Amino acid sequence: MTAARRGRRALATFFYLKPRLTLALLLAPPLLWLGIVYVGSLCSLIVESFFHLDSFTGQVVRKVSLATYRDLLTAANLDIAARTMTMAAAVTLAAVALAFPLAYYMARYASPGLRAILTLGVLLPLWSSYLVRVYSFKLILAKEGIIGWCLARARLGWILDGLLALPGIGGPSLSVSSIGTFLAFVYVWLPYMILPIEASLERVPQSLLEASSDLGARPAATFRRVTLPLALPGVVAGSIFTFSLTLGDFIVPGTLGNSSLFIGQAVLAHQGTAGNIPLAAAFTVIPMVIMGVYLALARRLGAFDAL
């Protein structure tokens, strides 16, 4: 036996006999990363939100106070928060409605080959730059874009005109209306909803659906009492993605839609041009609180019971 081989063997035995040490060595890098970069920056963000900006000097005053939160709770800022939340909720609901049937088909009916193709199709958009896709959506939704053109050719332009005439969500064209922002959001976040729902549906054994039918439940009852409750963890996981991604995004509302701000844009403006990092930090606390409340509610409603 060569010395090198003997050494490798001794090393293997050493680690085999000390499983705790092995575990510690394996876990150290991810824990350091999560601890310092992730939790650390989160803590500094929360701490920052309790500082405030001196309005005369423009300097951050490093003293704990609720001054920034007082600034946050102005009508204009609450308006931004409410608009963002409404959008996030609408996007999430639309994504669930679109994703569920496809995920159901993929998990229950598609052959393995077709399922691979569909999964690839769902993931494919994520391979290209998200910025490029949002800009291409701007073109699609523009006044002379393909949607407007098609509807006009089909003499259905009045549908679009009617939609755009709706107060609050309408506008001169799809690309500069809230409807456009909504469509782009649903488009970019849809894969994040499809995949978790598909994964949760895949874990529901066929025999459970058969048992439900066997015991006298019509398909609608089986869906409501068995399929949906068991897929709920996937729906919640997907909605965490779509909801929190919408809450934090600034590119979609910056590229499409009207000039009213979303939380992400407000954060960008405050920490960039305005230099008001405490207010930007306080703004980001809003989505975190919302998601916390949302998860607590989901838990209370039994969304995770099937896990």
Add this chain to the structure above:
Amino acid sequence: MAGDTPTPVVRLVGVSRFFGDVRAVDDVSLEIADGEFFSMLGPSGSGKTTCLRLIAGFDRPSRGRIELCGLEAEGLPPYERDVNTVFQDYALFPHMTVEENIAYGPAVRRVPRAERARRVAEMLDLVRLPDMADRRPAQLSGGQRQRVALARALINRPRVLLLDEPLGALDLKLRHQMQIELKAIQKRLGITFVYVTHDQEEALSMSDRLAVFRSGRVDQVGTPAEVYERPASPFVADFVGISNLVDGEAAFALTGSREPFTIRPEKIRILEAAASAPDGACSARGRVRDVVYLGMHTRYVVEIDGGAVLSVVEQNRDSAAVDVQAARGRALRLAWPRALNRPVRRAGAPESG
């Protein structure tokens, strides 16, 4: 119901189910009487579970007709059939408590809450799980899950209960206990049980009648005694219990005919090598090639002079002081009443492997 014979509660007429080129069920005709404990016995892949799924309505026959209580079942979805199923994997709803699982049938049929609670209590009592109502399936043992699945399927009081290898996942002791309980419950409720199993002992001990499946076809239907004592094919003889198949020269030496026959190991008696052949018996000299000690009894593998190798089983009645292994290599004579030979059809000889 017209005529003397009551309408069978389940009737299969020439039923086939093809999956591509595979004939999972191939031209099966069966009649199951009301209140009967009927087993479908066969090795895995013999079509018995597919047959059960066709009766339950989870799958539809490619050909043939299924009648439930005298009515054509084609086009009836599972939720409109008066049939309930105990699944092999139990299929308990993981997000519901034991009580909610059992109450599922009445709940989807909109039975009033009070009535539902009464029936659930009755069922919990029937399967002897009174204190488990609030548990989740994940908190139960295999045997308890089995009981919940049974209660859930029985609460609708179906005409027919289908059981798909319900005891397959239980250990031997528990399985024996559940066999007795299942039989008792069936007697008490008078519900027709259609019981799928690959365990021949289970099928023999519980059934009123059983069907032996092979490659999608039914080889034989009959009472346990009929199937065991008069197997219709070498396959049945071999699958139900252990059997010796004798044919060719060995058969000629024993019976004077080359017709193949089977003889059960426990029917053969072991005599002294010097003993003469009893009158009217099949008899041959032989030598013990192997001895398998099985506790309650011992199996001797004997090579007889005619060339055949026969299994012989003897109760260990007074072998307490005797080392049965010492019998290895001993010369002896085998004898059994000629009347116990079961001629078997040549056609459909058992497949190898």
